[in-house]
Amino acid sequence: MRLVALSALTLLLAACTSMAAPTPPRSTEPEPSETTTVPPTPPRQEPFEITTDVSGVREWQNSPEEMGFVYRVQPIDFTLTPRNTGSTxxxxxxxxxxxxxxxxxxxxxxxxxxxxCEGGRDIACTATGATEPGGTWAPLTLTMRHTKGGQTRVVVHWADVTPSVIFRYDTGT
Structure with a gap:
């Protein structure tokens, strides 16, 4: 009788083992003690900003490489503020x-x-000092004068960008 009871116990244990739940797959999520931090992507900063206080100026931008202003007053002043878009x-x-x-x-x-700043149709401007990433340099004043209505393109060379700014003096009523 003992032999039968031992055989029955062995079969019962074998059946229980085969019916056990499968081992769950190992999660690829980090353990709570493991921290992975991805820095947020900073917003894109323009290499410079051009503004004017003159009312009635229409501003447009076709692309990062071309922007413009249409106005009916002259001379007209714009403020250009260059920015350090680098990481150093x-x-x-x-x-x-x-x-x-x-x-x-x-x-x-x-x-x-x-x-x-020096030059006539090709103007070079320099400033000394340092600016932190995201910081700005002292602003420059751009004064545009036209001898007749129409457009003048100014290509701005700043760091590794060379956008065109179109200044359009509109003499229409």
Whole structure:
């Protein structure tokens, strides 16, 4: 009788083992003690901003490489504020403004506190010092004068970007 009871117990144990729940697959999620931090993607910063206080100016932007302003007053002042879009401090800023007449015969003068600017149709501006990532340099004042209505393109060379800014003096009523 003992032999039968031992055999029955062995069979019962074998049956229970085969009916046990399968081992769940190992999770790929990190354990609570494991922390993985992905830094957020910072918003895209424009390399510079151009604004004006003159009312009635219409602004447009076709792409990051081309923007423009249409206005009916002159001379007109714009403020250009360059920004450090890099991930390290930037020292000594250099901007270049190349004036290209389209049909407007425009003249551009550029200047600002802390900047040295020279040139006529190809204006080079430099500033010394350092600016942290995301920081801005002292603003520059761009003054546009036209001898007749029409457009003047100014190509701005700043760091690794060269967008065009179209200044359009509209003499229409």
């Amino acid at each position: 401090p930037q020292s000594d800023a250099r901007l270049r403004f190349v004036v290209e007449d389209m049909d407007g015969e425009g003249d551009l003068t550029v200047g600002g506190d802390g900047w040295e």
